[in-house]
Amino acid sequence: MKMLIVYTYPNHGSLNYAFLQNVIRGSKTNPNVKELKVLDLYDEGFNPLLVFNEHKRRRDIHTDPELEKYRQQISWADKIVFIYPIWWGRPPAMLLGYIDQLFASSFAYKDKKGLFPEGLLKGKSVICISTMKGPTHYPFLWLNNAHKMLMKRALFHFVGIKKVKFFEFGNMESPKGKQMKKLEKIYRYFKRLD
Template identity: 30%
Template sequence: MSHLIVFAHPHEESFNHAILDAAVGALKGKGQEVVVRDLYKLGFNPVLSSGDTAAMRAGNTPEDIKTEQDYVRQAETISFIYPIWWTGLPAVIKGYVDRVFSYGFAYAYNAQGAIDKLLTGKRGLLVSTYGTPEEYYRASGMLESLKQTSDQGIFDFCGIQPVDHLLFGGVTSVDDAARKAMLKQVETSFSSL
């Protein structure tokens, strides 16, 4: 089974990187093929340009986009691991979605004007961290909003079945025992795929 992990955090010593390591270890422990696309290490350009859209309309997808689309196409499961910044995706992963999950590749409109979900048959798992205490995000409705915009607004919109979205709050202020429990939850979720 092929599992693509799209990772977005600029610091190697981050808790997000520990999450990535736990996810990869759990998947490889189950014999799965894992491909990690670390957007910061790749220097991925997140800006969808007029040149990109013109090239794609002409059937000449830019090489960096085509490379990522090939990874998405080959994957049976796609995971995003990223921090929540200003209640949303970091720019680099938002730009990945903008450029890679493009019209004609991830979705299209059919003759009836409805949406054709072109990535149907794939599963998706998201892991997001945020520094704000979980109680605040839960009470404000932010947790459900984050799930709606990412799980449904990105994955489900393209036909990827969201199987889980782990949201870990207060990661900058909780103790090591809490972080270890979070990593155990990551291992359990990725092992069960």
């Protein structure tokens, strides 16, 4: 398995970074993980802003040379792991900007006759690890599961990725948030992942 981790948090002293380290640590002891790459969007200086003008057209974004290495990373990976906080009920703007630019027509999907396009990323799988200040069930009970619907149905299923797993960790700013137990859960999961 070739695994790409897309990490989206601006502070390496954070709990999100500890989750990243546990994903890496677990994956390195897993014989099923043959290759591992990490894309830290903040360290990379990734520009999340869409620019469309007379020189850059939306319909050509799938060939934008500035995004080629990121397209190659997605094409290369069998499994993509996203690590990010949930802010205002959704992933941060940095990650959404990455998604807007990389999961583009003619790369991630192709329009065809009918209601739905053809997903071009079939065969890949995704794991989303997200943290939030509020309770774990807040997105489900208060926001009608908007985060999972956005990521799973509106994005991943649209581009042909059917296997999507979520770890949503709530109460992460609370002293009773069981942070160490949750970090250990992620380490064990990636150690056994196949």
